[in-house]
Each structure stands twice: as C-alpha cells, then as structure tokens.
Amino acid sequence: MPRTEDARLLTGLGRYLADHDVAGLHHVAFARSTLAHADIAGIDVAAAATLDGVVAVVTAADLRAAGARPLSHRLAPPYQPLSWELLAVDRVRHVGEPVVAVVAASRAVAEDAVELLDIDYRELPPVVGPAAAMAPGAPLLYPEWGTNEFVHLEGSTAGVEEALAAAPHRLQESFESHRVIGLPLEAHGAQGSWDPARGQLTLISSAQQPHQLRSVVAEACGLREAAVRVISPDMGGGFGNKQHFTREECLVGMLAIMTGRPLRWSADRTEALTASVHSRPQVHHVDAGFDDRGRVVALRVAVTSDLGHPVLYFSGIGPSLVTVGALSGGYAFPEVGWSLSAVATTTCPVGAYRGFGQPQAHLSTERVLDRIAQRLGVDPLDVRRANLLPAEPRPWRTYSGGLVDCGDLHAMVDTLVAEFGYHEWRHRQAEARSAGRHLGVGLSTLVQGTAPNQHDTAARFGSLETAMVTVLPDATVTVAVGTKSQGQGHETVFAQIAADALGVGPEAVTVADGDTGRLPYGQGTWGSRSTVMGGGAVVTACRRLRARMAAIAAHLGLTLPEEGPVDADVLAAVAATAWWVQHRLPPGVEPGLSTTVTYTPGRTNPSADGLQNHDETYSSHMTAVAVEVDPATGSVTVLDALCVSDCGVVVNPTLVEGQHQGAFAQGLGNVLWEEVRYSPDGQPLCATLLDYTIPSSLDVPRLRVVHQPTPSATAGGFRGVGEAGLIALPAAMVGAVEDALSPLGVRLNSTRLHPPAIRAAVRATGWRPDPAAWAAAGLEDRRR
Amino acid sequence: MSRPVRLTVNGAPASFDVEDRTTLLDALRDELGLTGTHAGCEQGACGACSVLLDGEIVRSCLLLAVQAGGRTVTTIEAVGSPGRLHPVQEALRRHHGLQCGYCTPGVVLTAIDLLERVADPDEEEVREALAGNLCRCTGYAGLVDAVLAAARDAGPGR
Ligand code: FES
Ligand code: FES
Numbered sequence: 001m002p003r004t005e006d007a008r009l010l011t012g013l014g015r016y017l018a019d020h021d022v023a024g025l026h027h028v029a030f031a032r033s034t035l036a037h038a039d040i041a042g043i044d045v046a047a048a049a050t051l052d053g054v055v056a057v058v059t060a061a062d063l064r065a066a067g068a069r070p071l072s073h074r075l076a077p078p079y080q081p082l083s084w085e086l087l088a089v090d091r092v093r094h095v096g097e098p099v100v101a102v103v104a105a106s107r108a109v110a111e112d113a114v115e116l117l118d119i120d121y122r123e124l125p126p127v128v129g130p131a132a133a134m135a136p137g138a139p140l141l142y143p144e145w146g147t148n149e150f151v152h153l154e155g156s157t158a159g160v161e162e163a164l165a166a167a168p169h170r171l172q173e174s175f176e177s178h179r180v181i182g183l184p185l186e187a188h189g190a191q192g193s194w195d196p197a198r199g200q201l202t203l204i205s206s207a208q209q210p211h212q213l214r215s216v217v218a219e220a221c222g223l224r225e226a227a228v229r230v231i232s233p234d235m236g237g238g239f240g241n242k243q244h245f246t247r248e249e250c251l252v253g254m255l256a257i258m259t260g261r262p263l264r265w266s267a268d269r270t271e272a273l274t275a276s277v278h279s280r281p282q283v284h285h286v287d288a289g290f291d292d293r294g295r296v297v298a299l300r301v302a303v304t305s306d307l308g309h310p311v312l313y314f315s316g317i318g319p320s321l322v323t324v325g326a327l328s329g330g331y332a333f334p335e336v337g338w339s340l341s342a343v344a345t346t347t348c349p350v351g352a353y354r355g356f357g358q359p360q361a362h363l364s365t366e367r368v369l370d371r372i373a374q375r376l377g378v379d380p381l382d383v384r385r386a387n388l389l390p391a392e393p394r395p396w397r398t399y400s401g402g403l404v405d406c407g408d409l410h411a412m413v414d415t416l417v418a419e420f421g422y423h424e425w426r427h428r429q430a431e432a433r434s435a436g437r438h439l440g441v442g443l444s445t446l447v448q449g450t451a452p453n454q455h456d457t458a459a460r461f462g463s464l465e466t467a468m469v470t471v472l473p474d475a476t477v478t479v480a481v482g483t484k485s486q487g488q489g490h491e492t493v494f495a496q497i498a499a500d501a502l503g504v505g506p507e508a509v510t511v512a513d514g515d516t517g518r519l520p521y522g523q524g525t526w527g528s529r530s531t532v533m534g535g536g537a538v539v540t541a542c543r544r545l546r547a548r549m550a551a552i553a554a555h556l557g558l559t560l561p562e563e564g565p566v567d568a569d570v571l572a573a574v575a576a577t578a579w580w581v582q583h584r585l586p587p588g589v590e591p592g593l594s595t596t597v598t599y600t601p602g603r604t605n606p607s608a609d610g611l612q613n614h615d616e617t618y619s620s621h622m623t624a625v626a627v628e629v630d631p632a633t634g635s636v637t638v639l640d641a642l643c644v645s646d647c648g649v650v651v652n653p654t655l656v657e658g659q660h661q662g663a664f665a666q667g668l669g670n671v672l673w674e675e676v677r678y679s680p681d682g683q684p685l686c687a688t689l690l691d692y693t694i695p696s697s698l699d700v701p702r703l704r705v706v707h708q709p710t711p712s713a714t715a716g717g718f719r720g721v722g723e724a725g726l727i728a729l730p731a732a733m734v735g736a737v738e739d740a741l742s743p744l745g746v747r748l749n750s751t752r753l754h755p756p757a758i759r760a761a762v763r764a765t766g767w768r769p770d771p772a773a774w775a776a777a778g779l780e781d782r783r784r
Numbered sequence: 785m786s787r788p789v790r791l792t793v794n795g796a797p798a799s800f801d802v803e804d805r806t807t808l809l810d811a812l813r814d815e816l817g818l819t820g821t822h823a824g825c826e827q828g829a830c831g832a833c834s835v836l837l838d839g840e841i842v843r844s845c846l847l848l849a850v851q852a853g854g855r856t857v858t859t860i861e862a863v864g865s866p867g868r869l870h871p872v873q874e875a876l877r878r879h880h881g882l883q884c885g886y887c888t889p890g891v892v893l894t895a896i897d898l899l900e901r902v903a904d905p906d907e908e909e910v911r912e913a914l915a916g917n918l919c920r921c922t923g924y925a926g927l928v929d930a931v932l933a934a935a936r937d938a939g940p941g942r
Contacts, residue, residue: 002877009885010873010892012820012860019819108805185824185832185886185920236822236886237920269825487884487921654880658926662883665923689829689918697914697924 001506001652003492005234005485014234017189017206018266025191026055028255028265029110030248031100031117032275033092036126036346036682037139040090043100044118051116053109056259058101060087067222068254071247073315078153080145084311086220086247086254092121093141093346094309095684096275101251103259107266126682130283130304130343141309141344148344150310151317155324156300156337157399163298163335167289169375175367176750177360177730179281179306179676182353183694184486186236187272190249191264192256201228201253206235208243208484209524212461214516216313220250221257228253232514238486239666240352241277243526245313273692274684277316278676279353280751281306282323282360288368294376294383298335301327301364305342308350314461316350317342322357322452325400325614329365330409330447331387336399346682354666356527358448358727363751366444366731370738380735381422384445385413401611403603406447406618407710412644413445413622419706420624420642429626433743438631439639440740444623444732449615450528450720453604463600463616465529466522467537469498469545470594473579475571477502477509482522483534484514488722489655490530496651497535497716501542502549503566519596528720531651532617536715537599544595549574555586601714617712620646621724623732629740632769634758636672636737642704643728648712648719657705660725664703667729669695671753789853793818794862802849809833811849812859820860820889824918831917834890835859841897860889863896872896872934881930883921891917895931905935 008014045057063086072083088099100117104110125139132138133148141148164170190205201223207213210230218225235242252265267276285302305320324338369387373380388409389396395403416422425441432439453463466482479498483490495509502509512518513534523533546562549571553560556577558570577584578593585591606612622644628637643660650656673693677685686692703725711717730751737758738748745765750757786801793816800815809826812818812835824832826845833844836858864870869877872895882888891914898905898913905913910931911924919927 003880005885006877006882007866007869009882009888010869010876011864011866012818012889013866014885015819016822016886018813018823021814021817021819108803183920185830185884185918186822235884236824237884239920266823269827487882487886489883658880658883658922661923661925662921663923666920688827689825690827694918694920696916696918697911697928700924702925703923 001492001496003489004495005489005491016186016234016236017191017204018264020191020204020233022193022262024262026103026105026259026261026263027107027110028252028263029102029107029114030098031102031114031119033088033095033097033099035092035121035123036095036128037124038092038121039124040088040092040099041120041122045100047116048102048113051109051113053105054102054113055105055261056103056255057113058255058258060085060089063087063254066254066258069220069222071216071220071250071313073310073313075315079151079317080142082142082310086251094348095682096271096348097309098247098251101255103255103261103263127346128678128680128682129345130306133343133345141346150307150342150344152339152341154339155400157335160298160300160335160337164287164289164300167297168292169290170288171368171371171375172287173371174749175284175286175364177280177282177363178750178752179278180353180670180674181273181278181676181692182239182241184237184239184241187267187269188242188246188276189264189266190252191262192252193262194256194260196260199227201256202231203228203249203253204231204233205249206242207232207249208238208486208526210484210514210516211482211522212524213245213249216245217250217253221253230516232484235486238525239354240279240356240526242486243352244277269689270687273686275348277312277351278308278348279319279350280360281350282320284360284364286364286368290372294372294378294386296331296333296368296387299327299333299368300337302339303341305340306350307342307344308347310344310349312349312351319352319357323361325402326358326361326449327365328398329362330389330404330406330445330620331365332389333387347678348684352526354663355723355727358723359730362444362446362727363731363734366735370735380443381417384443385410388413388445401607401613402449402615403605403613404447404618405712406620407646409445409447409620412620412646412708415644415706415708416622416624416642419644419704422624425626425640438629438740440627440629440736440738442625442627442732442734442736442739444728446621446623446724446728448528448619448621448724448727450619451532451616452527452529452614453616462523463604464523464598465533465537466519466596466598467534467541468519468594468596469538469541471502471545471575473575475508475568475575477504479509479511479538480518481511481513481534481538482519483525483530486525488530488659490534493531493651493655494534494538497538498542501539502546503564504571528619528722528724531718532714532720533599535651535718536601537597539716540599541595541597544597545593548589548593551586551589552577556584599715617648617714617719619648619719619721619724621728623728625732625736627736627740629737629758631741631744631762631767634755634762636753636758638668638701641701642706643725644706644708645721645724646708646710646719647721647724648709649717650707650709653707656707656721659721660705661703663723663725664729665695665700667726667733668700671730671733671751673754675752675754787850789849791852791854792856794858804848804850806849807845808847808849808852809844812844812857818859818861822886822889824886829918831890831894832887834893834917836893836897841894860892863892870896871938872899872931875930875934875937876927879926879930879933881922881927887917887919891919891927895934898931899935899938907932
C-alpha cells in the first residue's frame, strides 16, 4: 500500500520546520566557539547589538538573569557530576559550543551580528581522542573531576577468568569503530513563540521526542510542563541526530520568552556537521577463549568510548551502555565480561545515531567469530552456527539480563545460505582468486534489542507509548500516537494497524503524531520502537474499542464480528448510537467511541542481581555481502548483498524493505566514505558535504531483502525494524573486505574501509601493486 | 541595499526586492513562500534546492536571486498536485522512492529533466542523472525503480 504522506511530500507541500512562517518572525544565530578549549576572557557585544535589525544579543549571564536554568545529565555517581548552562559560561570545550545568541529580523542580519561580536578567548590545550585524554598530565575538561574519565564501569559473569584461562584457544585483538554522524538531510532547528497573556510557550521543533523535549524545555525555561506545547512537524530525517534535547531548542524557548517575538533557529550544514551530535567512536580490546569446534567459551571486552564534550541532556553515555550490554548478540556465549571507560574530549558531543551502541558491539562479536574461523581453518558460517542461540529456551537470558525472544536463528541462517547463494559465492571467490582477483564474502548474523527501556540509564526514557483512537460519528477514525515519524511512514503504518484491528479500510483512518497538545505523554521515535510500542498502543486501543462496538451492535440486534472486516452500515449505526443516542447503549457500556491507551509490554523485569531486560523485544537480521577489492587503489565494489529479516509481524513489506535499503546505504556510507575528522588541535575537518561525503545513487547497489517473520509476544506481534540493517552492515563489510584481501595477509580491525585505509593495510603486508598487471586485469565496474 | 528583481515563476510574473547577496533559494522561499524548494546544505552539494531555470536544472542555493532576473523559474509547486500527481511523482509514490521527502522535490525535478533529455534511460543513466541529489533515507533503490518505471510507462514519444 502506498503511503498516505507521499502526496504532500511529492508536491512540495510538506511542512518542515523552516516552512512555518508567521508574521513578525525573527531569526536566531549563534556565535559558536572557534577553539576546542579556551577560557572566555570577555565578550564585547556593543557593535553587534547596535546593528540595524538586531533585537537581542544574549550571553549566559543574560539568560541567568532571565531565569534560565542549567541542564544536567541527571546521572548519579559513579558518573562524574556535570551540569551546563544553555550558553557557555567562562570556558568553551569544543569547537561549535554556543557562546552568544543573536536575535534579528532576518537570518542574514543575525549572522552579520555574530560576525561583529568580539569574544576574547584564552586558548587552553585541546584534548583530542581518548588516548590523549587519559595520558598522564593530560589537560582536564573539568578539573574538579581530577581526570577526563566520565565513568568507569565493569560487569561480568562469574566464571570469565577461569573460562578464559582454561580455554583451548585464545585470541586477543583490538577493534575500532570510527566517528560518523547520522546526518539527516534536513538539519535540526526549532521555532518558538510566547503568549504572555496565557503564559504559554509553543515550540515547533524538528525533534524525535516531542513530549520529552517538553519536559526539558519547561525545566530549562522555568515553566510548568503544562505551559509548554511542543510540535514536531514533518521531519527531513532524524536517525538519532535529533533525539537529544539540545541547548539550542531550550535557547529558542528562552529567547522567545525574553524578546516576546516569534523566532526560529534553523541549523546550517556546517553547524549540523560540527556542532550537533557525532556518533560511534569506540575502541574494544577483546580477549576471547574458544574450543576446537569454534565455540566461544568466554569473551572479555574492554571498551574505551570517546564521549566528546558530554553536554547532552540524556547523556551521550547511553550508546556505550548499550554496547557493553549487547556483546553476545544472538550467540550463546557462556561467559562474558566487560569494562567501560568513557572519556571526555574537547570535540563535539557524541550521542545517538541509528543503532545506538549496537554496531560497535556487533563489530567485535562478528570479528571474533571471523578470527576464530581463520585460526581453525573453517568456514565462518560454521563458526556462527556453532555459536548461535539454540532454538530453545525462549526467552534466552543474556549475561546482561536481556530476555531474548527471537525466532529460530538457525532456520534464518539456512535461508541466508540458500537465498544469498553462499556456497555459489564461495565458488566464484575461488575462481576469481585463481584469476588474481580479490573477492570476499562477509557475514553478519545479528540479534538486536528493540523498543528499549532505559529508565535507569537515561533520564526521561520510560517504556510506554500512548495512543488515542476515536471512531467519529461518521465512522471515520482518528489515531494520535506519541511516536514521531521522521520519514518512516508512520501515518501509513498506524493507519494500517488501526484499520486491520477495527475492520475498516485504511483510507478511513487519519493519523497524527508529534504534538504534545494531542496526547498526555509519549516517548517519540528512536530505538526501533515505534511499531512495537506505538503499534502496540494502537492495537490495544482498537481492540478495546472493537469490543465496545461489538457490545453496542449486539444490543442493537446487529452483528459485528470479533475479527475481520466490519459491515459499513453496522459500523455507521454503532458509531451514531455511541455518540448520539446514549439511552440505546447496553447497560454499563461507556458512551462514545474513543479511548486512550498507555501501553507497555512490561518486560523490563529487573532481577535481584541488579540486571534488567533493556529491550521489550528482539529482531533478527542476517546479512551477507560479496565484494571485490582492488588492492592497488583500495576501492571496494559491492557485488551482492542480501538480508533475511525477522522484524516480527510485517505491517507493510514495502516500508520494511525501505528501512533496510536505507540502513544498508547508511552502513555502506559509514564504512566506505564517511568519517568525522579532527585536526590535532581539535578543529573539525568536515564542515561541508564535500568533506563529509555520504553515498550517492552511484554508490549504493540494491540490497536483496527476504522476510522471515516470527511474531513477538507484544501486542500486535511486532519486533521493530529501523536499525537492524545499519547495526549488521559494518561488521559484514569489514569481514567481506578482509576476506577478499586475506590471500595477501591483510587484517582489518577498524570500520574504516576508505580507500586510503585499505591501501595502507595492504601496503603494511609488504604487497606492492604491479601497475602493468593491474592495467591488464582491466577491472570493470561489477556493481549491480 | 535591496534591488528589485522581476522574473517568471511557475508560469506567472513575480517580483521582489532583495539584497544582492540573497540566494535564489532564499528568495523563492522567503519572498514568494515557495517552501517546496529545500535547503539541504546551501553549499551546492546535495541537490535538495534544485529548480529549473529556463528549463535547465540548477541549484538555487548557488545562484543569486538577482541572477534570475528576467528569466523563468520552475519549482516543485508547478509539478502536479496531491490530487493529480505528475507521472514521475506517481512513480515515486508507487515505488517507495521517498521516505522523509526532504530530497524529493529536487529528485522530482531532476528526474523530469532527465526524461526530457533521454526518452528511455537505462539504470546506469538514471543513477548518473540522480548522482547530484543526495538522499539519506532511501538507499536510492526505490528512487531508481521509480524513474525507470516512469520512463517505461510514459512510453516512446511521450
Ligand atoms: S541546498 Fe543547494 S545543493 Fe544543497
Ligand atoms: S527521502 Fe529523506 S533524504 Fe531522501
């Protein structure tokens, strides 16, 4: 079924943040730190403030005087204490940190005024990368911590050390995930207006979680939550980048209150690249013990995570905590231990991006299995089969308390082998090798936690979702949900779910999301949660209504079945009676046909050992890729890619496939071209889309998608789909490229598969290209 | 310092006063309220701001509004309507060639431009034509399918 949202988006009638012009709209621009680490010795605003068209030039001191409150990560020890004001006070700790806000009649004037500001910085030594941050005598971001380590945590099953010591084989290696950015094509932004008569702040924000943003903005602006309404309009992507509740959004609220003018901040691409949210940088030191059959008997992973400057409202520590809980994936590793050292550096804050800590965990697990295969001289597929969870029991309890409820993983691997043509690809690889070409196959057999509940690790993240479903007197249906589509097509998905449950056509259903004025509370869209949680709430509400409809129908002498389509005349009679003729309702039945459901699957299940199941359900995603690598140039060509997807009940196969194609493209981009780089003095080196290159239509081949759904036990049977492809892909790609180059003895321990990185890895083996042979081989483009 | 600019936009005369530094993108959006043209980078790299200038596909963030004086601009607002989609728009809808829709207006105009020039493009030509329109959501598969289908359905001699 095509999407209902498409007609407006295709015709230029979508309404994104910057499309909300109102009379008297002003614009906000920020003066951001130009240095990675510096004291602010003085700010001279005089020239800027007198520029024609400038309404306000605001510093941290002005905000404080106006009643703005500081933000904090809200984490208890052992996390280091940290709070921050909306604008930097006295010191800046990353390039891009906001220092002064300007409000002016136009964006151009606001930016001119920023240029006229005179901010006197006293430069301090930068701290770039965790190694520098943890070196003895390193300059400290927060001297009161006495270290740059934001937190050090450890966890382990009881027998890791013994199992490692007794293991027939050991491997010890380091694996690195490099820094990338989610990069929605529409950058973040917010627009505020203040109604002094009603004491009401309205904030339109390109935000993934409008209700939580309301909580945070109310807190920062010193307002009651009821005095703030947050509306998330059409969004040009999110991918986690618009999940954190930013200083800028709170500033827009404060500036609207302070100036009394409606005003908008719309980030430009350079702000988005250098001063929003980066993701992924982690190094894992892995110690694994395994037996002769390739079964892992113990895994110990020491994670070092670069948090950047950790001034994110729900702390940037979130992804790292997910990493250390996800190290066994869909594998039956009997013993797992981990440590986490999360380090502050003078770079852009690191936080959420589609996958949220799981790609890094999955990289290590898959790399370990590939290395075991190499050491034992067996097929990496067999090593996976030896380690995948057996079909029973379910749930499978993991070392971190996870209650994995996935389907039959071995059956999925069988499908992967057959549909991908695994053995045929191995055959082609052998042929290519004898012809001097470098083909490789990579595997990723992923189980992913979805619909996370993070009450204990990230403020404002509960495990519920709210839906209000109403059958109107004319028998059309409205659905409001607390999730927020950023392009995933929720208007269509929830309409289909409601239509199916109510027995009406999907065209009868209108879906609204992203508005705190419509629903008491919701949790937004992140963590592959929307179909599971929002869908669960919609299904539950619809079932409740349907039972009421059936009771009314029976009382009227009509038949309304428990399942399947409902007769239009019967529905019309029931709806009219419910709303207009209360005395004809059966006794005890609530009048009207509307209900609001707040739904939780309730699988958090904290246990006495302090562990809890952090995900309401689990999706499985098996990926295989075949690549050809040119060792001379380091270029990688994807020859084939296929995934077998179990996201539970599939509402709309086309949209599920779209999620997988999109995740695949981002995954390829992340590893083949993208990297957020910094100079040694902490200057960002990627400020445009020419420095940070995301894939184009020439770069992304088609992913083949096979559905193998297993319904979950949540209401509706959904499992979630948004992230799996992107979690799975980097590990599969690193595996494939290394496999291609293995005859040369190349070892790849990082997600950087950029041509220079591959060339360096190849040259490190002593191999040198023979230009003549290379030309003769006539490497053609074998994509697609 | 503002100066007046007169041009034809979507078939009708239009005029506005803008500073020399104002881009065509900003003028279309802010002066004429044509917000279907999107700012993805304002650096000439993403194609979200694509419009047709005298029938040629251009990036409106790289042009000054004054450069469009006396010329003809076509934006997404002139291409189809929700009730009556252009065949390229209909194909994108049917083949799930969009998710967030932010790149979509630029894609639609670029695809129309391609089909004007090449009656029966193959996949390689479609991918080449769309290479300047970055999309972070779709992975391009649905987008390429859509443009190929639009070419096919329109048939030769469209
Ligand atoms: S906004 Fe013009 S090319 Fe990106
Ligand atoms: S559909 Fe979102 S950028 Fe293309």
